[in-house]
Structures are given as C-alpha cells and as structure tokens.
Amino acid sequence: MEHQTDIANETAERPRALYECQRYFSYPQAAAYTGLSVATLRRRVKESELAVLRHGGRILIERSALDDLLHSNQDVNNSIGEEDHDKK
Numbered sequence: 001m002e003h004q005t006d007i008a009n010e011t012a013e014r015p016r017a018l019y020e021c022q023r024y025f026s027y028p029q030a031a032a033y034t035g036l037s038v039a040t041l042r043r044r045v046k047e048s049e050l051a052v053l054r055h056g057g058r059i060l061i062e063r064s065a066l067d068d069l070l071h072s073n074q075d076v077n078n079s080i081g082e083e084d085h086d087k088k
Contacts, residue, residue: 024053024060034066044069 019025019033027038034041041061044050050069053060 019063023063025063025066026058026060030061030066033063034070 019029022029025033027041030036030041031038041050045052045059045061050061051065053062
C-alpha cells in the first residue's frame with residue numbers, strides 16, 4: 001500500500017506537459033493529468049461516463065477519453081455560467 005502512495009505522490013508532482021505524449025494512464029496519472037481526484041475518475045468509470053481498458057490486472061484510461069471528459073465538463077460549466085448570467 002505504501003508503494004501505491006509513493007507512485008501517486010510522484011505522478012501528482014509531474015507537470016501535465018509530460019503526459020502529452022502518453023496515450024494510456026493509470027488512475028494516479030490520469031488524476032495528475034486532469035486535476036480530478038482518483039475517486040472522481042473511478043466514479044465516472046462506474047457511471048459509464050469514462051471508458052477504460054483492462055489489460056491483465058491493470059486498468060488503463062486513454063488520454064483521448066480524458067480529454068473528452070474535460071471538454072464535456074467545460075461545456076457544462078459554461079452553460080451553467082450562461083444560465084446564471086441570464087437570470088441577472
């Protein structure tokens with residue numbers, strides 16, 4: 001368990017630009033790349049909002065799926081902001 005924590009801490013410290021050439025991510029790497037928590041990513045997978053690949057015993061998340069998730073969140077946040085603006 002301690003080893004997993006070390007990996008999570010190490011990946012959280014890496015700048016997002018280092019991941020740009022990486023195609024698949026573990027949960028800690030995906031969290032560092034997106035700025036979302038591992039728990040949020042797991043919840044999105046459970047709710048079928050984020051697709052994963054299972055390879056051996058590992059779960060991998062494709063970068064394009066993460067980018068799509070981030071863009072869909074931005075669209076939702078922008079529309080919420082527009083609704084608030086329209087109420088004023």
